[in-house]
Amino acid sequence: MGVEFIPDLIPQGANNRPGTPLHPTYITIHNTENTRRGANARSHAEYLKGQEAVQRNISWHFTVDDKEAVQSLLTNEVGWHTGSSTGDQQSIGIEICEHEDCNFEKAVANTVELVRDLMKQFDIPITNVVPHKHWDGKNCPRRLLAKWDSFIQQIQADDRMKPEQQQEQPPTQAQSQQQEQPPEQARLEAGCYGHKVRDLQQMLQAGGFDCGPMDGYYGPRTEAAVRNLQQLNGLKTDGVVGPNTWKKLELLKDPTVYTIQMQPGETLAGISKRYRVDMAELIRLNPEIANHQLVPKRLTLRIPMQ
Ligand SMILES: [Zn+2]
Secondary structure: OOOOOOOOOOOOOOOOOOOOOOHHHHHHHHEEOOOOOOOOHHHHHHHHHHHHHHHOOOOEEEEEEOOOEEOOOOOOOOOOOOOOOHHHHHHEEEEEOOOOOOOOOHHHHHHHHHHHHHHHHHOOOOOHEEEOOOOOHOOOOOOHHHHHHHHHHHHOOOOOOOOHHHHHHOOOHHHHHHOOOOOOOOEEEEOOEEEHHHHHHHHHOOOOOOOOOOEEEOOHHHHHHHHHHHHHHHOOOOOOHHHHHHHHHHHHHHOOEEEEEEOOOOOOHHHHHOOOOOHHHHHHHHHOOOOOEEEEEEOOEEEEEE
């Protein structure tokens, strides 16, 4: 994943996010038909959250530009982007930006990468990667239709030698510091996809929560790991990563502390004595338990390394 993925979902309950379950067997490619300067992935995601998109009953899953990809719908829910209910009910929709200040070739390359990942994730064959035109005859994606075959070839190409692969090398000091930034408290849940999910998976693994392969896809195993973390920490067990769960995950990253599991009936005072750790320090590292003297359920507690 060389391209940066950002989740910015359409609010739940909005008309253009019906919440109908999707089991994607197709990927549908579009162009935004918007050449206005600055009409990038973020601005289209913003548009999907606005009144006009709601009134027009349109939505799609990803918008990709030359720098990033923004996710507006979960991959397990239907969007309205093909002009046909058959298409909508079977496909993940990807809009490729074409604003005048966009490097279109790069936006296409980023889309190729996303399509490959989604094909792998959902076992979608290349024959089911289709232009919007496939469903209702619309001239879309207008910039790619004339060279559709070469777009498909690009997806199929073996590009192990491409320079972009170098990005998989270990990050430099500066890059890794950048990645240590809190992940913008993005809300993540089943069906989310991208870098933020991979960050989450790394944090879960680091904390000893098995979430399966680090594939950047928030599937059932990642959700189970999150639920496990939430349950052990007395958080709401909803499998959704919101601010409280992020806070807990941040603590898991701290290399100067390690985790113990408290048993029912154990007290903080008991832990403090057993591990010879000051109570104030315990509370600093475990802010969510500040008001509990007696911890009611099993919970993961951060203890400073001696
Ligand atoms: Zn289209």
